[in-house]
């Protein structure tokens with residue numbers, strides 16, 4: 001049986017840790033609860049004990065307890081530690097190595113992987129002090145789950161809500177069910193459209209919801225990969241454990257992709273605008289004053305082709321092809337022209353944009369694999385498995 005040490009911090013989201021404990025216990029994990037003094041202002045020891053089925057630990061020096069189980073023993077018995085909710089204060093104490101209560105002392109003594117699920121007001125989350133503490137903790141391989149964006153208990157809106165309970169459990173379980181086949185592999189994923197400004201109010205772009213690219217980034221991360229997601233403007237939440245870099249134009253996307261190298265693999269899903277206005281006007285173009293035939297377009301760099309020919313080319317490069325006719329013929333030609341290993345072709349006439357379903361064929365230069373119509377998440381999971389099988393054979 002795996003032991004999860006659940007450290008409950010003092011925040012309004014503390015009550016959600018009870019549901020997490022309940023669900024994890026139901027799945028067969030042993031939950032050892034530790035509460036900070038301020039957590040006791042939000043949830044009672046009695047309810048935590050009842051849901052975890054184990055005694056709550058909260059005192060650093062508990063007469064009579066020391067010989068039975070002390071902080072070192074608690075730290076040693078954990079297969080994973082979950083800090084939930086992780087308040088700004090708790091993160092600060094962790095970052096600076098304070099050991100002024102049982103929770104922080106365990107965190108200093110622990111060898112098990114530490115997961116933190118932050119929850120706090122958006123301004124506290126964004127404060128440079130908190131951000132600096134987070135950066136320190138990330139350097140020490142503390143895993144962050146969230147926070148999520150949304151409305152807060154205080155009425156503010158933004159980043160700082162506790163991640164959904166299912167996400168927290170999924171990340172923990174993903175870790176406890178190791179091995180992760182893509183651990184130590186780095187993937188670069190492009191997603192979404194690019195927008196090429198004509199003037200301050202107009203731009204050239206492509207249809208793209210970003211759903212497929214985001215699902216692929218998420219599926220690779222779930223297999224343990226480090227994922228850099230270079231994303232054009234979309235309104236999607238960043239998948240768990242994915243490093244997202246936001247860009248607007250194709251040239252910015254190329255720059256950020258080059259910066260992300262070296263990578264073991266690349267999946268180019270972005271709908272990059274093939275053209276941009278030769279000149280970006282600094283003022284809004286007025287109707288009637290312009291000869292529209294003079295809007296001159298120039299070609300954007302081809303990101304996929306550039307990475308394929310780069311000296312730091314990833315071992316596996318996968319491209320997408322959005323076609324409206326002669327899908328497989330164009331895809332074959334595109335794979336060779338761009339120089340990628342696999343090309344995933346889809347017929348965008350089939351109402352793919354914005355839909356959560358897609359039907360694709362994968363060309364690798366030898367064979368064509370055609371997958372049935374399925375959700376973009378299913379395609380992503382199957383592709384991540386195929387990528388993982390490819391790396392296991394190298």
Ligand code: CTP
Pocket residue numbers: 190250268269270271272273274300301302303304305318319320321322323334338
């Ligand atoms: N792509 C890219 N950079 C570009 C254009 C496309 O990286 N400037 C990538 C896309 O992310 C995708 C693949 O190339 O993985 C094919 O994109 P697609 O739009 O289908 O091809 P095009 O390059 O536009 O080719 P064509 O105009 O012949 O359809």
